[in-house]
Amino acid sequence: MSKKITIKRKVLVLGTFAVGKTSLVNRFVINKFSDIYIPTIGVSIKKKTIELDDVNVDMVIWDIADVATFDVIPEHYLSGAHGVLIVFDLTRPETLKKSLEGVQNFKDSLPQSALYIVGNKKDILEHKVDGPMNELGITEVHTSAKSGENVEELFAEMAQKIIS
Amino acid sequence: MIDEKTNKAHLQEQEDPLAMLKDLLLKDELEQQKQMMQDLGTVKSVTLDEEGFEKKLQPFFQENLDFLQENFFDLFGDKVSTSIKMQIKQSRPEIVEALYPILGSMVRRYIAGEFKRLNERIDRTVNKVFTRAFWKNRAKSFITGVDHADIMLDSLYESQIEDVLIIEKKTGLLIGKYNIEETGTDQDVIAGALTAIKGFAESALGKQSVELEQIDYGEYTIMLHNFYRYYFAVICSGTVGHYFKLEVNDKIMDFSQQHLTGLPEQIDDSYFEKISIELQKSF
Numbered sequence: 322m323s324k325k326i327t328i329k330r331k332v333l334v335l336g337t338f339a340v341g342k343t344s345l346v347n348r349f350v351i352n353k354f355s356d357i358y359i360p361t362i363g364v365s366i367k368k369k370t371i372e373l374d375d376v377n378v379d380m381v382i383w384d385i386a387d388v389a390t391f392d393v394i395p396e397h398y399l400s401g402a403h404g405v406l407i408v409f410d411l412t413r414p415e416t417l418k419k420s421l422e423g424v425q426n427f428k429d430s431l432p433q434s435a436l437y438i439v440g441n442k443k444d445i446l447e448h449k450v451d452g453p454m455n456e457l458g459i460t461e462v463h464t465s466a467k468s469g470e471n472v473e474e475l476f477a478e479m480a481q482k483i484i485s
Numbered sequence: 486m487i488d489e490k491t492n493k494a495h496l497q498e499q500e501d502p503l504a505m506l507k508d509l510l511l512k513d514e515l516e517q518q519k520q521m522m523q524d525l526g527t528v529k530s531v532t533l534d535e536e537g538f539e540k541k542l543q544p545f546f547q548e549n550l551d552f553l554q555e556n557f558f559d560l561f562g563d564k565v566s567t568s569i570k571m572q573i574k575q576s577r578p579e580i581v582e583a584l585y586p587i588l589g590s591m592v593r594r595y596i597a598g599e600f601k602r603l604n605e606r607i608d609r610t611v612n613k614v615f616t617r618a619f620w621k622n623r624a625k626s627f628i629t630g631v632d633h634a635d636i637m638l639d640s641l642y643e644s645q646i647e648d649v650l651i652i653e654k655k656t657g658l659l660i661g662k663y664n665i666e667e668t669g670t671d672q673d674v675i676a677g678a679l680t681a682i683k684g685f686a687e688s689a690l691g692k693q694s695v696e697l698e699q700i701d702y703g704e705y706t707i708m709l710h711n712f713y714r715y716y717f718a719v720i721c722s723g724t725v726g727h728y729f730k731l732e733v734n735d736k737i738m739d740f741s742q743q744h745l746t747g748l749p750e751q752i753d754d755s756y757f758e759k760i761s762i763e764l765q766k767s768f
Contacts, residue, residue: 327754368671368677381657381674381676383657383677
């Protein structure tokens with residue numbers, strides 16, 4: 322049996338303040354959650370390897386601090402990203418509105434990347450979100466960084482989409 | 486008159502049983518009172534005799550004192566440490582103010598000591614005039630065009646390459662790495678962080694065409710050598726002088742020509758390992 326190859330991939334995690342970006346990344350990377358809110362300054366980089374059937378993917382995750390609008394994110398952060406997670410807070414509908422404003426930008430500047438819109442805090446509120454996700458051709462996933470629900474599955478699905 | 490006499494006799498008859506009843510009811514109390522008065526007298530005499538009183542109490546105090554001394558930490562350790570922590574927290578500005586002059590003089594003493602040591606090293610190096618090393622350095626200076634003083638300074642705190650990272654510019658992903666010893670820090674994360682810092686510095690200056698070439702971090706210098714698709718980050722300790730930089734740059738140029746022309750679009754672990762092995766050979 323031949324040895325599985327490992328490839329590295331850059332993944333961005335974006336979203337407005339306090340939607341749970343860092344919590345989502347921490348739940349995925351170190352399987353921990355904290356209720357204490359510490360805002361990220363600039364960018365925080367973490368890594369985790371996902372083992373797929375025929376390949377291992379080293380996901381280098383850039384957890385980017387909140388920005389007022391998505392079009393002010395520095396170009397060098399976005400550059401070369403293979404996957405993008407735009408996180409919003411299911412309990413604050415305005416965060417989805419803001420996230421959707423940025424989607425077209427990402428589709429234009431990163432056409433090859435796997436784009437996901439992630440409704441976080443599913444443990445507090447779970448409801449169907451009305452949004453033009455289908456029209457935009459992006460995948461919507463609801464997660465809970467607190468309970469861990471759907472987190473591992475989200476990253477695994479993204480890894481699979483990135484390599485295919 | 487008769488009535489008065491009768492009344493008196495009647496009263497006398499009544500008093501006797503009352504006295505009897507009083508004796509019966511208060512007998513114990515009276516005895517206790519008597520005893521208490523005696524005890525009080527004893528206590529008074531004992532307490533008034535200061536020397537005797539002290540002697541009597543001494544063993545009791547000593548015993549408690551010994552117990553406290555032996556068990557102080559168990560009994561009050563937590564409370565004392567919490568209270569000290571609280572006190573330090575509350576009076577941080579005052580503490581900093583108090584420590585500032587002490588730290589200042591410590592730093593001054595340390596710097597003075599380091600200067601003294603540097604002086605001694607320079608003296609030793611200067612004393613090597615007309616030695617083989619001196620002429621070797623002079624020849625090196627003549628051939629390379631690097632100032633002789635720079636070469637001498639380089640030899641005082643010898644520089645050493647600790648890590649070499651080759652990083653893809655666009656993604657910040659690692660193409661290859663070489664490190665003298667494993668530090669436990671994930672090099673992929675370092676590569677990403679360096680790329681973020683580099684990008685930030687370059688965009689903050691608003692001059693995308695100008696690239697960051699060096700980061701000084703404590704005792705370490707991170708030399709950044711930029712190419713079109715990738716850059717080298719060479720982490721060095723010691724004095725990074727001009728001559729050392731030239732040497733490293735030469736190695737980087739050679740390596741790039743030999744191993745990185747035709748860099749594939751997709752870098753997998755076999756390519757990563759191949760480059761890392763070559764880095765180890767070259768650096």
